[in-house]
Amino acid sequence: DTGVSQNPRHKITKRGQNVTFRCDPISEHNRLYWYRQTLGQGPEFLTYFQNEAQLEKSRLLSDRFSAERPKGSFSTLEIQRTEQGDSAMYLCASSFRRTGPQDEQFFGPGTRLTVL
C-alpha cells in the first residue's frame, strides 16, 4: 500500500493523559500536513512540514500540542494533558511540492481520538 498511513486508527484516553499519533506519508512526498476535524465540520489546518522543517502552525495548535518530523519522513503529533475538547479526528496528508503552484494533498484514514 503506497498511500498515507496513520496509527493508531482509534485512541480512547482519559482526560489528562498524553497521546501520540503517527503518520507515514507517501514516500516521495516532501510535504506533510496535520488537520483536525470535529463532527459535522470540515478539516481545520494545524501544522505542516517541508522535509523536516515545520513551516507553519495554526493558532489552533496550543502549547499542549507538538508535532515533529525528525528525518523528513514520518511525523508524530503529541497532545499533552488531553482535554475533552481535543476529541476529534486527526488527519494527516502529504504532497510533493515543486516550484510553482501547489498540487493535491493525499489524506490518510485519520486517527479518531476520544477523551473521556
Add this chain to the structure above:
Amino acid sequence: SQQGEEDPQALSIQEGENATMNCSYKTSINNLQWYRQNSGRGLVHLILIRSNEREKHSGRLRVTLDTSKKSSSLLITASRAADTASYFCATDNTDKLIFGTGTRLQVFP
C-alpha cells in the same frame, strides 16, 4: 477557521439524477480542490482546478470556478448510490488547505 461554505448543507436525490454543490470562499486562491469523505473516514481527492482555469472535467465530475465571484461548483452527473458521502471544497492560497463546511449528499437507489 473555515474559508467558506458549501451550499446546500444537505442534498438528497435519486440514482441517475445530477447533483450540484456550490462553494463560496473569501480570499484569493492558487487553486481550489474538491474532496469526498465517506462517513468517519479519510478524504479522497476528486479534482483540482487552478485559479486561471474556469472549468474542468473528470469522469462524471464537472467543476467550475468563478474567481470574480469567489465561487465554485461541483456537478456529479448520473449519480449512483455509491456517491453518497460528504463533499468538501478546499482552497489553497498559502500552501495549506482551508476547507468549507461540506455538503452531505444522499443518493437513494
